[in-house]
Amino acid sequence: MPWGFLLLAFAHIPPNGDFVSVLLFGGMAALAGLGLPLLDRKARRRLGESAWREASGESPALPFGSVHSRSRVGWRWRPLAACAAVALALYVWFVLQGHEALIGVDPLAGFKF
Template sequence: MTWAGFAAVFTLFFVSHSIPVRPGIKSWFTAWIGARGFGIGYSALSLAMLTLLIWSAGEAPHVQLWPQLGWHRHAAHMGMLAVCLILALSIGRPNPFSFGGAHDECFDPTRPGIVRWTRHPILLALAIWAGVHLLPNGDLAHVLLFGVLGSFALAGRRLIDHRKRQALGAGRWSALDTARKAAPRVHSPRSWPALVSRLLIGLGLFVFLLHVHATVIGVAAL
């Protein structure tokens, strides 16, 4: 694959992520297939485009910037364990501040869970994923890939904050955020079994990714 082809896939990746979530287009899709259908479809599209982008980085011309050292993979493993746990603790739980949540009307700012630490746990997971993958992938194409995606995740927080303020109303958003920050950083969960289940799911996801990395990405993680 040429650099032009890699750039074309990168452009297609961002177009496929930005156009469907524009308010008018998202409303049309939501009315057609429902909010749940849109969420499933958008997630599937995002995963497919991310897989294509990672593959294209591996096919781009190889320009080495730094060598891979032994500790790079260990750091990536620890980072990915954190990513999997963050995802398991955040997806499908109430979070009116960001995406990936569910039943946001049930959000309790006095017991915000992982949202106490960050309004955007999924974007944090994406930023960590990108950061730890920079270490063992020191060629130019992968540095561009993970550097841009990590920066995109960090910059996306402000954009989502802006959209959520508009959707909730500035007063409501600020009140929820103030209450969230006032909550204890660590508090007892509503359900210990649910917390343990989520942690086990996160660990299971980590083990699963270790084993399928070679098949899906083409490079063994171990």
């Protein structure tokens, strides 16, 4: 979830660029960016050092990093590819129509002639 907030914030700072947007999305980015190591530290205290090393060794900090670190991927790519295709289709719809319909602002307004 912090990665999602971080991406959302970084995607909204450049197109908006006004002071209020920079405060809102910059604060969101700072909270998400600082939240990642703080959540790790909290989990380390809760689990203990040995359990934390075991758990953190299996889960990378980057999203989908464990898929790339395994030597045998084979069939594991199919569900990931299907989810990625659905996510891409939803993203394209949201950028082209959904953002304006749901939020009221066309993100591509500056690109239309």
